[in-house]
Amino acid sequence: MKIHEYQAKDLLARHGVSVPRSRMVTKLGDVKGAAEELGGKVVVKAQIHAGGRGKGRVVEGQGKTAAMFKRLETKPRQNEGGVRGSRVGGVRLASNPERAVAEARKILGKYLVTHQTGIAGKKVQRLLIEEQVTIADEYYAAVLIDNALGQAVLIVSSEGGQAIEEVAAKNPKAIVRLPIDPHDGLPPYKAREFAKSVLKMPHATILQAGALFSGLYDAFLASDATMVEINPFVVTRENRVIAADAKVSLDDNAAFRQPFASLRDTSEEDAMDLLAEESGIGSYIKLEGNIGCMVNGAGLAMATLDTITQAGGAPANFLDIGTVNRVERVVDALRIINMDKDVKAILVNIFGGMARVDIIAEGVIAGVRELRLKQPIVLRLNGSNLEEGLALLAESGLEFITADDLGSAARKAVAAARDA
Ligand code: GDP
Ligand code: MN
Numbered sequence: 001m002k003i004h005e006y007q008a009k010d011l012l013a014r015h016g017v018s019v020p021r022s023r024m025v026t027k028l029g030d031v032k033g034a035a036e037e038l039g040g041k042v043v044v045k046a047q048i049h050a051g052g053r054g055k056g057r058v059v060e061g062q063g064k065t066a067a068m069f070k071r072l073e074t075k076p077r078q079n080e081g082g083v084r085g086s087r088v089g090g091v092r093l094a095s096n097p098e099r100a101v102a103e104a105r106k107i108l109g110k111y112l113v114t115h116q117t118g119i120a121g122k123k124v125q126r127l128l129i130e131e132q133v134t135i136a137d138e139y140y141a142a143v144l145i146d147n148a149l150g151q152a153v154l155i156v157s158s159e160g161g162q163a164i165e166e167v168a169a170k171n172p173k174a175i176v177r178l179p180i181d182p183h184d185g186l187p188p189y190k191a192r193e194f195a196k197s198v199l200k201m202p203h204a205t206i207l208q209a210g211a212l213f214s215g216l217y218d219a220f221l222a223s224d225a226t227m228v229e230i231n232p233f234v235v236t237r238e239n240r241v242i243a244a245d246a247k248v249s250l251d252d253n254a255a256f257r258q259p260f261a262s263l264r265d266t267s268e269e270d271a272m273d274l275l276a277e278e279s280g281i282g283s284y285i286k287l288e289g290n291i292g293c294m295v296n297g298a299g300l301a302m303a304t305l306d307t308i309t310q311a312g313g314a315p316a317n318f319l320d321i322g323t324v325n326r327v328e329r330v331v332d333a334l335r336i337i338n339m340d341k342d343v344k345a346i347l348v349n350i351f352g353g354m355a356r357v358d359i360i361a362e363g364v365i366a367g368v369r370e371l372r373l374k375q376p377i378v379l380r381l382n383g384s385n386l387e388e389g390l391a392l393l394a395e396s397g398l399e400f401i402t403a404d405d406l407g408s409a410a411r412k413a414v415a416a417a418r419d420a
Helices: 005-014 026-038 061-075 097-107 166-169 188-196 203-222 251-257 272-277 297-308 327-339 357-371 386-396 406-419
Strands: 020-027 041-048 057-059 091-094 112-115 127-131 134-147 151-157 174-179 225-236 241-243 247-250 283-286 291-295 317-320 345-352 375-383
Touching: 005 174, 005 203, 005 225, 020 026, 026 097, 026 127, 041 097, 057 061, 061 112, 061 188, 091 097, 091 188, 097 127, 134 166, 134 174, 134 203, 151 166, 151 203, 151 345, 166 174, 166 203, 166 345, 174 251, 174 283, 188 203, 272 283, 272 327, 291 297, 291 327, 291 406, 297 345, 297 406, 327 357, 327 406, 345 357, 345 406, 357 375, 357 386, 375 406
Parallel strands: 291 317, 291 345, 345 375
Antiparallel strands: 020 127, 041 091, 041 127, 057 112, 134 151, 134 225, 151 174, 225 241, 225 247, 283 317
16 A cells, blocks of 8 residues: 555654654645645755656646656656646645745646556645755655565665666666564664765764664564655755655554554555445455456466457456355446446356356346446356356346357457457
C-alpha cells in the first residue's frame, strides 16, 4: 500500500528524521493561512500516489491526460520542466502567501501527469504546503528489502533529486548499498561512518546524516514498510540535513497489526482493484491485452495467461477467483472483467476441485444476464459436478463457446477476440 508524502514525512519525523515544517490542505481557501504560518516562503506540492511530480505536467481535465503522457514519454527533454520552469509541474515554489495561493490554484483539482502516473494521470485532491529550504546539495537514501540477500539494505547516492533509475543507468557507481544486519540494526555510529566514507558529506553534516539513516531504518522496521525512500534529502546552505521528499510503501500483509486503515487513500487506488478486494477476489491484476480471464487458482491462472499468449493472443488481466461456491463472487468477477473496456472476449477456465462447476456455471449465466455481457465467452470447465454445470448452460439458452482443454479454449478465445 502506498501513502502520501505528508503521511510519510509524519512517520519519518516520529523516528527522528528532520523534515520541513508543513501543513496539508485540501481546500484553496486554506492555502494562504498555511503559508503564513510557515513564514510565507513555501513550496506547494501536489499529493498524489506517484513520483516525478516536479517534472510532471498539470492538465485541466482527464480528457487530456493521455495526450500529455504520450508527449512526456516521446519528447521528455522538451516537455519536462524543473521546479522553477514556466511549465506547470506538481512542485511549485512560492515566495509569499499570495503567490502560494496562485500556485495552488494551478494544480489543485487538476490532473497531474508524470512518468509514473500512467496515461490516466492523477487528480490532485491534496496539497502539502511546506516551508522552503535553500538547497546546497541533494542526496538519495532508501531502505528496502533486497530479495537476493533476504535482508534490508540502505541505499544511498550523492546523485539525489533525479530518478534513481536514471542514475543506475548512467552512473551506477554513484549508488552504494549497505546490507543491514537484522540483529544489529543500523546504529547511528554505523550510519555516520557510512555517510562519511561513502557520501563524503561535509564534516558539519555527518552527525545529522547518521541520524537520518538510522531514523529511516527505524521507520522502515516499525511501520512494516516494503520501502522508504527520501529523494532528495538535502544539505541546506545552513548545513542542515533535511528530507525534502519522502515516499513510503507499506506491506499489506502487516495490515492486521498496523493502523493502515487510517493511512489509506482509496481515491488514489484503481477502481477495479478496489472492487476486486471488496468482492473478496484477492488477486486481480490488469494487463494490456483484450482477453478477459476468470480462473480459479493462481497457478492455473498463470498457465492460462501463458497459453493465451502462446495462441497468439494477449490476456487483459490476471484474475484468480479462489475456491468459491458462491454465485455472487462469479458475477463480481465478471463485473470487474467487464469494467475493462479493452476486453473483447472472455475466457473462463475452471477446474472444479473444491469449487463446483455447476455453481460457477450458475454464476456465469447470472453474470451474462445481469451485466448484459456482449462479449463472446469461452468456457473450459472440468471437475466436480461438470455434468450438472453443462446441463445448466444448455438450459440457459445463452450462447457460449465451449472447449475440452485449455489449448483449444485459448485458441477459440483468441479467434473470438480477433473477430469481435
Ligand atoms: P518529486 O518530483 O515527485 O520527486 O517531488 P520532490 O519533492 O522530490 O520535488 C522535486 C524537486 O523539487 C526536488 O528534487 C528539489 O530539487 C525541489 N524542491 C523540493 N522542495 C524544495 C524546497 O524547499 N526548495 C527548493 N529550492 N527546491 C525544492
Ligand atoms: Mn522526489
